Amino acid sequence: MTSQDDRHKELERRERTLREREMEVRLREMEADIRASNAPFHKTVKHQPENSSKLWIKKAILGGKLFALGVAVLIAVRIASVMAGIIIVAALTWISYKLFFESPKNKP
Structure with a gap:
């Protein structure tokens, strides 16, 4: 063992x-x-920031786009609310007509 x-x-x-x-x-x-x-070595270059006027112009363009989008959304909401109001008034008018002004005698 x-x-x-x-x-x-x-x-x-x-x-x-x-x-x-x-x-x-x-x-x-x-x-x-x-x-x-x-190992291959790659020459690196320090990042050069863009011209400050170019950055300002880009930010201004972006701000303008955002403003235009906001205005478009507000207009769309306003149009939708007016259309909803018209539809509600038309529906209430039609229901009122059917309930109160249409006589039961005219029904076949």
Whole structure:
């Protein structure tokens, strides 16, 4: 039984040393790749802000568009409310006519 335990421990030790060697080899390969590769370098340029007058014009145009959109929405709401009022008045008038002014004698 001790021989089996000894054999098992010896196998585990060998496996551990083998894993350590494999890891060392992989690390060496990775280091060699890192050192050997000539990474391309790109020349960078500092961001130059646009001319302040151009920015002001862009903001003014955006503000104008927003104002125009607001006016269009207000006009659309106003038209919709007038149309809703007309429809409500017409419906009430028609219902009043049917209830109060149309005589039951005229019905077939």
